Amino acid sequence: MRLSVVLDIDVFRPSGECGVTSRWRVSGFTEVGELGAGAFGRVVLARRDETGHVVAIKYLHGGDAAGLARLRDEAVSLGRVSSPYVVRLYRFIIGPEGQAALVMEAVDGVSLARVLDEHHRLSPEACLVVLKGSLLGLHAAHQVGVVHRDYKPANILVRPDGLSKLADFGVAASIGHSGTAGTPRYMAPEQWQSQPIGPAADVYAATCVFFQCTTGRTPFTGESTAALMRAHLHDSPPVDGVPEPLRPLVVSGLAKRPEQRPSSAAEFVTVLEEAALAAYGPDWERRGVHALAGAAAALAALLPLAAAGLGGGSAAAVGLGVGAQSSGGVLAAIGGTKVIAGVAAGVVVATGGGVGAYQALKPEPERRPAAAPRTRPVNVTVALASAPVRDTTTGLTVPNASVPTISGLADTALQARINTELRRPMDDFLTFQRSQYQGLPSASRRFQRQENQSREGRFRTRIGLRGPRYVSVAYEMDRPYAAGSGFHRRHTTTTVDLTTGKALNAADLFPPALLSATGRTRFDQVPVPAELRTYEAHCRPYSKVLYVSADANRRDVQAVVGRTLLTRAGAEFVFGADDEEVPSDCQGFAWTKLPWNRLTTLFRPDVIKAAQRSN
Structure with a gap:
């Protein structure tokens, strides 16, 4: 589970390692999960008892006057900022023994650091969207x-x-x-020199991050803190890896003297938009938002609210349904929240009874009606998003993975579970490749990593059913084969129930009679594709595989589930083998398509009925 509000410490420890024997909790909230804990404090997800609204609460451990002052200063800063690009602060609370807590907006998102860990770098348009949104949030802070x-x-x-x-x-x-x-790694020269700082210091840090998004590395490095300081103070930014149209932004934002940088974050936004328009056209922002959404959606399993089994809250729907907005752009079209009172404008008073008095900094959302359990099929939008995938263990890079996602569900927790299941075949493929890679001798690992880095992998997907009950997807995934110029390929499928978020298993798809040892032979009526019947003699044991693995003694009807694509017209079955032990020239695949009227003895009647009523 990732942090939705980041503790200002670098190393997190499990709860119970901080020397705290009892925990003060803010009354009126029920904790539903811990997001992180450390020497300074901990962050939890909690639901407000009165309204049901989900928040993030950042606790300071008691007995630390300096830490209390620091947390109060953070509340003062957050309380003065009102922007849709900044995490909202709802309350600052003092406990009975010097404890303190910030009650903040729970953002269902993943950190940009995690996105970069997964994808290494982003498209130019996505980088510009990140920079623009950050500059707008920083500008709101600078304004106060x-x-x-x-x-x-x-x-x-x-x-x-x-x-x-x-x-x-x-x-x-x-x-x-x-x-x-x-x-x-992101500090401006004036910070290193302990000089008075202003908005230009944040502009510098934002440019460092922008550079990292475009190149996959920070602009300045050093083996020691002193070396890093010298680089920030004296070295020119290495702009060779930055797309040429964006280099002036980097040079301007990383100027050594504050007065040489844009005078404000807002001015930098203006310069950014002019450069983006000239280089990538009027549609750059919409494409950037879509690309960034794809990168985040690929990490849907890490969304904190979804991981905690929570829907609603402040979570955005998982999906890519972001369209063009007004002339102000996608980001400019988002509304803000008015500040009704600020910590800096009053006094925070400690009281007895275990809960401190608080001031409302920003209004918490009103209670939303709980979504009724879904017992009927639902309508969603199903799309294929192009997103980069990079596996840091093996070096495998897929620049344009085709990732299936759904959007449009009011229940965002259910939607996240569905998208996690739709992503799972790709995750399983990467996990398998990592396990195979780790089992290689060191020399073979080096060779395989070189192959993975020099030749791109491919993830392609095809959608069958698109709802309203099921989404069914076929996946073709491959990675460079170390022993030659070919690829190790895997074909698999998954079908997800939109009412439960569950990937169907054999019992969900097939009648009970087919799940027995003798019943499995009914799948022999599915004909082997013509192109595989004449396959080379030594490949035939592998090319006929549907539910039998390369080892003919391992019969498993569950394997058919991962080789069956449901469509409105019928079912498609993929034949072939993809085991690592199968010769590379025998890793051929082909599909057999059958209409539903020929499948009545193979599938449950309710599955056929739901498929025939699909979108």
């Missing part, structure tokens, strides 16, 4: 005199709709403050 001071990928939360929010104002300070707080 606050400098973030610790802008970095871990503090940017990317939602599944491609939009992002800025989090963790733990080391924020007023404009003009001096100090060296921050993360070294």
